[in-house]
Amino acid sequence: MATVKLIQYADAAPEVQAVFDDIKALRKVKDVNNFWKALANQPKNIQRVWRETKEIMAPRALDAVTKEMIYTAVSIVNNCDYCIHTHTAAAFNKGMSEEQYQELLAVIGLAMQNNGFATGMKVPIDEQFLK
Amino acid sequence: MATVKLIQYADAAPEVQAVFDDIKALRKVKDVNNFWKALANQPKNIQRVWRETKEIMAPRALDAVTKEMIYTAVSIVNNCDYCIHTHTAAAFNKGMSEEQYQELLAVIGLAMQNNGFATGMKVPIDEQFLK
Amino acid sequence: MATVKLIQYADAAPEVQAVFDDIKALRKVKDVNNFWKALANQPKNIQRVWRETKEIMAPRALDAVTKEMIYTAVSIVNNCDYCIHTHTAAAFNKGMSEEQYQELLAVIGLAMQNNGFATGMKVPIDEQFLK
Amino acid sequence: MATVKLIQYADAAPEVQAVFDDIKALRKVKDVNNFWKALANQPKNIQRVWRETKEIMAPRALDAVTKEMIYTAVSIVNNCDYCIHTHTAAAFNKGMSEEQYQELLAVIGLAMQNNGFATGMKVPIDEQFLK
């Protein structure tokens, strides 16, 4: 049903296997998600996307849970089914509580609504934001 | 340039003035933003939206900065100019550091890119998310 | 600032002038909007888009105001500044009341919010809609 | 498959059961849709969303069918599968004719296309909309 083949470990090029190994080690999982098997069709692409993902999602000024919640929020607005499932799960795995998840959803819903109002009425940007 | 009149305090109905007063007191500002002046065309609407905003954005399981960052992320994906300006500023006002802002942007960019990949290749959702 | 030249009547090809004339006659206006001057770079394109617009927006099973409100709703979600301005104005010109406009905005805001909830929680579609 | 449990009536808190009862009475249905069972994880949230939905979707300056059509249009642009199914059905239930539905779709398609043109060519907003 995907538009590309899902590449399994045994069929992957050595440099792709290295990425798979790194993902499995870092995440302590037995197999990588389909997202990575799909990206594996292009060794350069999976290498780049994994390097970025590992670097950007690592906790630094923002902790890991906050980053997963932001990622989930973006995925919900973009309506990316796959990403909603995997990153909501990732947020829970990294420690998001049920209460935090409910508040995440409430903030997203509020922002969606108010985005509609501000865009719909063409509310002019307040002067203090223009200088 | 807005599609509605911006209602100033002096011209507002008493129940709208009460909302303006509440916003100014809570936020310690001299005047409300244009968003509220636009919503003020409909007393019921501004009352409802302010009640929701006050309740949902108050820190509880998620702190105030995290909520503003999530709100900003949604507004960026929805491309709501007005909301991007006001909620990026609100996040800074509530304590977001420059480093956190840079990481917020990086996570949004990564999620946007990966949303494109997962949606474009129609990556099938992994079995563990379907049961 | 546009990415194309805006074609004025005097500079337009005869078949484009014919479209301009038809728009001006039907809408009882002295000049066409910039949208049409931009489309005029491609005679076939402006002819096709005007033919479609005239046919689809004409009142039939849905009246003209309802059609303009739906058009405006789509434009708000797509965040098309130009279209929000012109079609909100068109809805008012064709008879939308201030109260109707406020309700239009409220419905859009509610739908935006609830779209976020349903998409975010991956709410499964009820069985009655699947058969 | 949802990211939350669907709360059934028997397992719901009393204040959630009250919302379920109100929905069932108003809509004359035997059970509420999954959307409400998902929102029921957060009593405050389902109370708020139902209060808003009941108030905003009630016929006033706009009739019930027009409101459902606008809601459906927003849901189509936002690509909310769940909402498209439920609100297209709601529009039909409240009296939308097959002809009106076809015209709704035609207007949405036209607006989508023209949004693309106006945004793509960065058509400058006409002066009459800027003062």
Next chain:
Amino acid sequence: MATVKLIQYADAAPEVQAVFDDIKALRKVKDVNNFWKALANQPKNIQRVWRETKEIMAPRALDAVTKEMIYTAVSIVNNCDYCIHTHTAAAFNKGMSEEQYQELLAVIGLAMQNNGFATGMKVPIDEQFLK
């Protein structure tokens, strides 16, 4: 599961059958896709959409593969499942290579990411684009 009936050839009006025949002849296929069977509920609509599709997607200044790739890119950003499947397949049928497809995805991912950055930071448009 669709919101409309899918009209089969045998049940279609003569003017719809003529469209089906034209699609089958041009595309050298035994049956038309569900998209056309859904549009067939409205003879005028299917006639108009097919006429547009045939005219716009025909190779002229842009070749057929480039057009299908652009169509696919739009469908990915709009998250139209149906269109992603059919137009990715159409691009392959018309000659898109596996390498080209991988580059198409990479460009879409890059644009998605950079759209997020430019929109999020409200990067001011450079002067040379404003005159």
Next chain:
Amino acid sequence: MATVKLIQYADAAPEVQAVFDDIKALRKVKDVNNFWKALANQPKNIQRVWRETKEIMAPRALDAVTKEMIYTAVSIVNNCDYCIHTHTAAAFNKGMSEEQYQELLAVIGLAMQNNGFATGMKVPIDEQFLK
């Protein structure tokens, strides 16, 4: 008006100046666009984004103009004003003809419209795409 400072060459860190130099040399321009000055707030970020952009946008299986047209299409659907201006200009600079641009817009408009129809009617995906 941006949410970040625009970093000028003279004020940039050496590793950022190196990126600026590389952009100027490759593009044969005297100064970099505001996009890069905004990204320059985070040396790692501008390094990463420039490395990706240079690699992904370079002609290989797809030529440079086709890549710019796809980038522009994504930016139009995402409504990224900044990106529409810069990448439409880039496409022209790299050789897109006026005729090709008009066809690009026509394909985007058609896809937008048909995305609306397929999503709105929940057209079921044809069997040949599901196996």
